[in-house]
Amino acid sequence: xxxxxxxxxxxxxxxxxxxxxxxxxxxxxxxxxxxxxxxxxxxxxxxxxxxxxxxxxxxxxxxxxxxxxxxxxxxxxxxxxxxxxxxxxxxxxxxxxxxxxxxxxxxxxxxxxxxxxxxxxxxxxxxxxxxxxxxxxxxxxxxxxxxxxxxxxxxxxxxxxxxxxxxxxxxxxxxxxxxxxxxxxxxxxxxxxxxxxxxxxxxxxxxxxxxxxxxxxxxxxxxxxxxxxxxxxxxxxxxxxxxxxxxxxxxxxxxxxxxxxxxxxxxxxxxxxxxxxxxxxxxxxxxxxxxxxxxxxxxxxxxxxxxxxxxxxxxxxxxxxxxxxxxxxxxxxxxxxxxxxxxxxxxxxxxxxxxxxxxxxxxxxxxxxxxxxxxxxxxxxxxxxxxxxxxxxxxxxxxxxxxxxxxxxxxxxxxxxxxxxxxxxxxxxxxxxxxxxxxxxxxxxxxxxxxxxxxxxxxxxxxxxxxxxxxxxxxxxxxxxxxxxxxxxxxxxxxxxxxxxxxxxxxxxxxxxxxxxxxxxxxxxxxxxxxxxxxxxxxxxxxxxxxxxxxxxxxxxxxxxxxxxxxxxxxxxxxxxxxxxxxxxxxxxxxxxxxxxxxxxxxxxxxxxxxxxxxxxxxxxxxxxxxxxxxxxxxxxxxxxxxxxxxxxxxxxxxxxxxxxxxxxxxxxxxxxxxxxxxxxxxxxxxxxxxxxxxxxxxxxxxxxxxxxxxxxxxxxxxxxxxx
Numbered sequence: 023x024x025x026x027x028x029x030x031x032x033x034x035x036x037x038x039x040x041x042x043x044x045x046x047x048x049x050x051x052x053x054x055x056x057x058x059x060x061x062x063x064x065x066x067x068x069x070x071x072x073x074x075x076x077x078x079x080x081x082x083x084x085x086x087x088x089x090x091x092x093x094x095x096x097x098x099x100x101x102x103x104x105x106x107x108x109x110x111x112x113x114x115x116x117x118x119x120x121x122x123x124x125x126x127x128x129x130x131x132x133x134x135x136x137x138x139x140x141x142x143x144x145x146x147x148x149x150x151x152x153x154x155x156x157x158x159x160x161x162x163x164x165x166x167x168x169x170x171x172x173x174x175x176x177x178x179x180x181x182x183x184x185x186x187x188x189x190x191x192x193x194x195x196x197x198x199x200x201x202x203x204x205x206x207x208x209x210x211x212x213x214x215x216x217x218x219x220x221x222x223x224x225x226x227x228x229x230x231x232x233x234x235x236x237x238x239x240x241x242x243x244x245x246x247x248x249x250x251x252x253x254x255x256x257x258x259x260x261x262x263x264x265x266x267x268x269x270x271x272x273x274x275x276x277x278x279x280x281x282x283x284x285x286x287x288x289x290x291x292x293x294x295x296x297x298x299x300x301x302x303x304x305x306x307x308x309x310x311x312x313x314x315x316x317x318x319x320x321x322x323x324x325x326x327x328x329x330x331x332x333x334x335x336x337x338x339x340x341x342x343x344x345x346x347x348x349x350x351x352x353x354x355x356x357x358x359x360x361x362x363x364x365x366x367x368x369x370x371x372x373x374x375x376x377x378x379x380x381x382x383x384x385x386x387x388x389x390x391x392x393x394x395x396x397x398x399x400x401x402x403x404x405x406x407x408x409x410x411x412x413x414x415x416x417x418x419x420x421x422x423x424x425x426x427x428x429x430x431x432x433x434x435x436x437x438x439x440x441x442x443x444x445x446x447x448x449x450x451x452x453x454x455x456x457x458x459x460x461x462x463x464x465x466x467x468x469x470x471x472x473x474x475x476x477x478x479x480x481x482x483x484x485x486x487x488x489x490x491x492x493x494x495x496x497x498x499x500x501x502x503x504x505x506x507x508x509x510x511x512x513x514x515x516x517x518x519x520x521x522x523x524x525x526x527x528x529x530x531x532x533x534x535x536x537x538x539x540x541x542x543x544x545x546x547x548x549x550x551x552x553x554x555x556x557x558x559x560x561x562x563x564x565x566x567x568x569x570x571x572x573x574x575x576x577x578x579x580x581x582x583x584x585x586x587x588x589x590x591x592x593x594x595x596x597x598x599x600x601x602x603x604x605x606x607x608x609x610x611x612x613x614x615x616x617x618x619x620x621x622x623x624x625x626x627x628x629x630x631x632x633x634x635x636x637x638x639x640x641x642x643x644x645x646x647x648x649x650x651x652x653x654x655x656x657x658x659x660x661x662x663x664x665x666x667x668x669x670x671x672x673x674x675x676x677x678x679x680x681x682x683x684x685x686x687x688x689x690x691x692x693x694x695x696x697x698x699x700x701x702x703x704x705x706x707x708x709x710x711x712x713x714x715x716x717x718x719x720x721x722x723x724x725x726x727x728x729x730x731x732x733x734x735x736x737x738x739x740x741x742x743x744x745x746x
Contacts, residue, residue, distance in 0.1 A: 043491040046553035048739065052732040056487070056549055058461050058480050061451070063116065068445050069123045072098060076114060079105075085114035087126065092444040092451075095465060095475055102126065102147050107154050109145060120167040124149055125187075127157075127165050127174065136211060136692060137723075139163065139220045146174065146187060157185050158192060163208055164221040168229035173280070175207075175223060175232055182207040182223060182234060184280060195232070195278050195285070202244065202262050205237040210271050212264055213237075215693060216651035217299040217348055228307040231329055232278045235298050239271035247690050250719045261692070266646055266653040266667075267660045273298050275312060277329050288332050290314060290325065297651070299348040304377075305358050311337075313352075319345045319655045324352075324362075324379070337379035340364060344574075344581040345655045347535070351395040361385075361405070363392060365574040372407060374424060385426045391571045393417060394440065398424070399447035399468075406432075406447070406468070408440060414571045415497060415509055415541045419452065421468065432471030435459075438542035443468060451477065455543035457495040457511075460484055491516055493555045495548070497541065500564055502594035509539040509572075510595070513551050513561040518604075524560045525609035525746050526599055527551075532588040533617035534656055535570035535577055538563050550735060554742065562599055566591030582663055584645060584656050585624050585670030592621060593629035600632070611635040611746040613738070616694060616723065617642065619686075623672035623702070626681050635682040635745040637738055640694050640723055643702040644671040647695060673702050676709045682745035683713040684738065688721030714741065 050056065063076035071092045078085055084105035089098045104110035115132040119125070125148055132142040141161035145154045157165055157174055165176035165185075174185040180199025185192040196206040207223035214220050223234035245263035250256045264270045275288040275298060293314055300313040308329040315322040324338040340346050342365070351372075353361040358377040363370055370392050372385040385405060386392055394408035396419070404421045411431070412418050419441045422429040433439035437456025444450065447468050455461040460480035464473050493516045500510040515524070529551065531538050544552075551561040567587045568580035580587050592612065600607030612633050614622040619641025626636035645653050645667045646660050660667050668674055683706075687699035696717065706713050716737060718725050725734055 044489045045556050046490055046492075046549060048550070048553070048732055048735050051546055051549045051553070052735065056483060056544070058483065058543070059478055060461070061453075061463055061478060064442055064451065065119070066092075066442050066445055067119075067123060071444050071446050071448065073442065073444070073451070074101065074117075076117065078113075083113070085110075087114065087117055092449045092465070095477055101149055102128070102152075104130075109143075109154055109156070115142060118166070120171040121169050122171050125167065125171065127167065128154070131161070133161065136214055138214055138218065139208070144176070155190065158183070164223075166221070166225060168225050168280075169227050170229035173229065175225065177206070177208045177221075177223075180205045180208065182232070182278070184232070193283070195234075196236075202260065203238070203240050205239065205271075207232075207234040207236075209235070210237045210239050210242075211261055211692070212270070212649045212651045213297075213299070216649065216655075217297070219300075222301070224301055224303055224310075226303040226307045226310070226329065227305060230280050230307070232280065233301050233303065233310050233327075233329075234276055234278065235301065236274045236276055237271040238274070241269045242271055243268050245692075245695065247692065247695075249690060259690070259692075263692075263695075264650040266648060266650050266657070268650060270295070270297075270317070270650055275301070275327075277310070277327075277332070286332050288312075288327055288334065290334055300350070300352070302352060304360075305354045305356065309358070311352065311354075311360075313348070315346065315348070317650075317654060318658060319651075322346045322348075326377075337377075338362065338375060340366070342366075342574075342578075344578040353395065353398065355398060356400055361395065361398065363395060368575060369573050372405065383424075383426055385422060385424065387426075389573065390414070391573070393571065396441055396443055396450075397447070402447070404447070404468075406441065406443060406450075410571050412436060413541075415537075415539055419450070419471075430470065432466060432468065434471065434473075436541070438540065449474065456541050457497070457543070460543045492552050493518075497539070500595055500598060502591065502598050504590075504594055506567065506591055506594065508564050508566055508591060508595060509569075510562060510564040511539050512563075513555045515555045515558055515560070520604050522604060523606040524558065524604055526560045526562055526596075526605055526611070527554060527742060527746060528592070528596060528599075528610065528612040529561065529563045529618075530565070530592060530612070530614055530621055531616070531618040532566055532568060532592070532614070532621045534568055534580060534584075536617070537565060537570050539565045546731075550739075554739070557743075559742070559746070560605065562595075564592065564595040566595070580656065582657055582666045583670060584666070585620065588621060589624045589628055589670070592625050593632050596625075596629065596632045609634055609746055611637075611742065613637040613639075614641070615639040619694075620672065623683075623685075624670065624675070626683055627672055627675040627678045630678050630680040633681055635684075635741070637684045637686070637741060639686045639734075640688065640691055640725065641672070641685070641698060641702075642694055643673040643698040646671075647698050647701070673705050676702070676705045676711060679706065679709070679711045679713070682741070683711075684741045685713060685715040686718070686725070686734070686737075687716075688718045688723065688725045690720045691723045693723040 066073045086103040087101040115129040118127045128145045129142040132140045144157045163177040182195040183192045209222045239262040242262040246260045248256045278285045295317045310327040312325040322340045325334045327334045351363040362373045374382040390411045396406040403424045417438045419432045440453045441450040462479045463477040465475045612622045619638035622636040623638045626633045687696045
């Protein structure tokens, strides 16, 4: 029947029961039908009480950097629109301002290298004259303006350059850069992935010096990946990758004098086998701060280096019985005293130190975690930060005086709040969501948190989702038989019947300091979980020991034994859930990606009497295969801790497999190498175990592109339906 009268159609809709409402599909989820509206690339200005947003016009396929007023939210100006420049025909990928905010560095035609790094065509846009000029002929990395706005430093083919804006000429700072040998001013693979930064150089406050890190990775072992592409013969991608216990790049610190054209190597002292995870100039133009940490990453020095003499001085030392986390929270105040964050009292908190390194005060304290540092208002003496004071699954924004008094909660709604402050700290744009409220953007007073104005919401998405009658995410604290109290959530079918028995599909990540049980809006996986709930499954997630935001002791208990306590907690949680009257304990499965894949693999092996099936995507199967910085932070080296590596690696427990196991990997995963899966496959074969597996050619750790995610999630859904 192709035609139904409108009146009859409306009547049918009116009498349809809730269970007959729309069902989620993978095509909808991965087709972008539930995409959120965002304020893309939101940046607060520093010279005026304004902010910018990178807006996309889908109709014209163009980008615009638009300027708005913080107080009124009114659009003040369009600084640049890509449709007006043929050089930007492929759009604006990102932008940064010069210090005087009169110029922009525009990136276009970007090409991704690894997780954070990319090369692009970069242009300088003069906002006043509305002119666009290219910085370099080729695609370059990480360009930044000098403090006096006259120059731009950038990296090209492992060397540093300085471009003079007025003369439009570039001078080469380093000349020894060479692929897979020497890198100047840009991090190597392992620094980028594990210390989460790419630009390893920094301009000083007067624009006359550049500090940079040089990486000598000559002796670092190489890793190669076949790239199959579309040509007759595949090619090999070869790059330096230090696995646990192997040689790291040798790092050294240098300061380039722009006016003199000379470079000075800084003698940092008697450090051996160390990392330089951060460099940052202080407010004193001739004083550079440098963080140096030992290979075990449990002993960190904050150094101040005199740029003229090259003399370093240890200002602060941080030690930990397990490891010290690296952050970007170091902030220098006008008098060069500084803000530092530390877990030294058992929770992550804010500290104020004099420029000499003497502790002035611990600003925040309590059995909760400071999760983001936003800034200091020198007019009022207030510090602004985000924390878990309202529960470890929530985030709120607070202000507190530099002396640790007069704390005020600025965000009234329970869920996940984050802030972008105006340059005068009079207002902030709050980004809020919860498991029941999609992301909203609102303007608030920084004095008392009162809402001034709504900016953007996703009510249209919420209305659209009402047609699907989606199940809700129920938060709880799950207590195992061993007494562990763990944050958890559960998604039950909308027509849940407590007298029925349901299969349970568990999801987790479980990596050190991570969190999956958090009160925010849906990601793509959440829609998938709700789709599974619509099809009769209960989906559950438990954050076991080793995860974050519940204090250092809870997080660091897994030190030197990754995969022991976390796996124990997932198995025990599954046993607890299996005793619920409405759960079929014989039908419990588990899924995870990356560290979560390592976990789900271990769970079906060590918990073979609990889990009926498991899916592992891009898993580590032996920590000996993973990189030095991450693995040794939590495990020390294999030479020092062989049993910690071997006892908890899935590859050594394949003989225990009883249930159904699906193993998935991308062949071009530069992070967790496909070697992990290939060696696991061979171990399973030699143990005569049956299992399912899939390799995605030329896909990296994210396994995406085109229809890839749709095909992948279809495969996993079918596996769940068949095996669980």
